[in-house]
Amino acid sequence: MMALSKITTIDRRWIWLVVMIAFAIPIIRPLAIPIKVSEDTRIAFNAIESLPEGSVVMLDVEMWMRYYSELGPTTEAFIYHVLKKNLKLVIWASSPEGAPFAETALRAVNPENMGKKYGVDYVHLGYIAGGEKAMASLMTDIHGTVTTDYYGNNIKDLKIMENVRSSKDIKMIACVMSTQPDDRVRQYSITGGIKWIALTSGGWVPGIKPFVASGHVLTTVGGIRGGAEYELLVGRPGSGLISTDITSVTLLLMVALVIVTNIGYFAERASRRGKK
Amino acid sequence: MAWYRRPEIRIIIVALTTILVITDFFIAVKTYNDFIKQLLVWSVIISGFTIVLGAVNIGVVHGKHIIKKTPGQWYFSLWLIICVIVTFILAAGSEGIPAMKSAYDYLINNIHTPLTSAAYGLIGFYFASCIFRAFRGRNSYVAVFLLSGCLTLLLNAPVTELVPFIPAVGNWVVAVPNVAGTRGIVIGAAVGIIAAGLRNILGLERGGLLAEE
Secondary structure (H helix, E strand, O other), X not given: OHHHHHHHHOXXXXXXHHHHHHHHHHHHOOOOOOOOOOHHXXXXXXXXXOOOOOOEEEEEEOOOHHHHHHHHHHHHHHHHHHHHOOOEEEEEEOOOOHHHHHHHHXXXXXXXXHOOOEOOOEEEEEEOOOOHHHHHHHHHOHHHHOOEOOOOOEHHHOHHHOOOOOHHHOOEEEEXXXXXXXXXXXXXXXXXXXXXXXXXXXXXXXXHHHHXXXXXXXXXXXXXXXXXXXXXXXXXXXXXXXXXXXXXXXXXXXXXXXXHHHHXXXXXHXXXXXXX | OOHHHOXXXXXXXXXXXXXXXXXXXXOOOHHHHHHHHHHHHHHHHHHHHHHHHHHHHHHHHHHHHHHHOOOOOHHHHHHHHHHHXXXXXXXXXXXXOHHXXXXXXXXXXXXXXXXXXXXXXXXXXXXXXXXXHHOOOOOHHHXXXXXXXXXXXXXXXXXXXXOOHHHHHHHHHXXXXXXXXXXXXXHHHHHHHHHHHHHHHOOOOOOHHHOOO
């Protein structure tokens, strides 16, 4: 019992070393752990699959660049899926770093390689300031809200924007986000009348679930695992699938740490009671 | 006290603007709705000034360190100010000058993104040591919290699909007790916001701008 109670005194640098080894093993020797596609991701995939050709999909990107390793794979897979289905894609950023985030994802997908043309099949409107007010404004009058795209082109000169003027012209919205969904529920679901897909980090899935249950949000595609599942579904294996091994090993390690520290804690308590 | 400095004037301004914005939801008169939309645009512009305020504050705080040559700090402050100025110049210039846009893109994609990702990745290590030191079942409430947290963690690990009951239990935890609890929190927060808004309208909230001098 005394030996077990010493667990709680382990220097945290040993913990860091164990974590580093856990990160490294799947990179050096991929484990190829099979993944099963969850119902939530399948709902998102089927929602895009069911849209008729030429329908307009809006992608609202709110993430910061530091989250690209987690949500980049999901965003890339989604953009690839929308363009592969010959749908029209309108991207805008609701945060300043969302614009380069979306730009990075677009460059990774390389729509021109898929035979798509900028301004005809997809457009990147860049960052639109205002948060919820920008969302409200876009739902009612896109051309009144933004006049130039991310690259400085007048949106009136872009063919894709000719018939995209308000929420009435948009069939589906997806939001790359990691925050409370209230503002989007108010503007997209209630005012715009469009159910939307949350492409969110794994930690925020529980926070958005109540809105999925109430029917305001269509579904969530959570974290790197959701991204890996979406890559599987669209047939574009990428960094999401590569990262699932690392995710599995490190999450199992975290749970193991909880178990080990509790063993040490209860052993310490027992030995203290024994001394009394 | 001069009449324009009286707290009642400030209370009236706050109350009036709050009531005007709230009643926009209930009044369908185009002129009124357009006026409120313009008011909200002004609020976006004003909130943009907070970024300027933040930048000025950074300059003041770190400028003091540079001037006083605070040991162990002043060179970091100098580097911070240089980075802020360079990023601002590149971002502002990227709107019209292609060369500056390429430089700004390079800064974001090849310097800012890898550095912020690396800094964010370090959280994983601190998270692990935090788990080891703090996640101990001191009582039954903490034990339930730990158990549900572990199940949610395992839910995100693809390997646990190999164990049949883990995804089922984890999904149930997220779909049932979590939804119930989060709904309660959201409704409670909304009621709290309404109460705070009413206190502002009625002038009962006397902190900050509404404090008597």
